[in-house]
Amino acid sequence: MTRIRSTTVLGIRHNGEIALGADGQATMDKHVAKSNVRKIRKLQDGKVVTGFAGSTADAFMLLDKFDEKLNGYGGNLKRAAIELAKEWRKDQYLRKLEAMMIVVDKDELLILSGTGDVLEPDSDVAAIGSGAMYAQAAALALKKHAPHLSARQMVEDALHIAADICIYTNHNLMIESPS
Numbered sequence: 001m002t003r004i005r006s007t008t009v010l011g012i013r014h015n016g017e018i019a020l021g022a023d024g025q026a027t028m029d030k031h032v033a034k035s036n037v038r039k040i041r042k043l044q045d046g047k048v049v050t051g052f053a054g055s056t057a058d059a060f061m062l063l064d065k066f067d068e069k070l071n072g073y074g075g076n077l078k079r080a081a082i083e084l085a086k087e088w089r090k091d092q093y094l095r096k097l098e099a100m101m102i103v104v105d106k107d108e109l110l111i112l113s114g115t116g117d118v119l120e121p122d123s124d125v126a127a128i129g130s131g132a133m134y135a136q137a138a139a140l141a142l143k144k145h146a147p148h149l150s151a152r153q154m155v156e157d158a159l160h161i162a163a164d165i166c167i168y169t170n171h172n173l174m175i176e177s178p179s
Contacts, residue, residue: 007130048105
């Protein structure tokens, strides 16, 4: 079975600002299947921003479940993420989903893993997908050596660096911040 690969998603919290971005590439086997995939979504009237990596259908299933949890817990991002993780671990169908998400609001930056974990990164940098380690390394270097940049500028620069290195990442970026 041909595996669809994609993506690089990167979130950064810096100087009181949070930005989340992703490239637009989806790769099937050795070929670019699509170059402008929208992997960033806004929820709760823009107060929550999500980015996904992995199987698109699985990611949308998780996105819908996460939105339900957000609505059920009054927009409380951390509580919704924890409740989704609990369900993800318990439900036989959800456990088989092949996707990860980064979710952010104005205060929180969280990774929801395919194993049902909720991770809050120590470094205020969260990365998932094929080019995650390239983007994360670039973001950490930018936070250390270019602290004058905004979170949005750091996300953009780090994703471009990842796209220069990772064959599953392109320069067609989408970057959002929660309102």
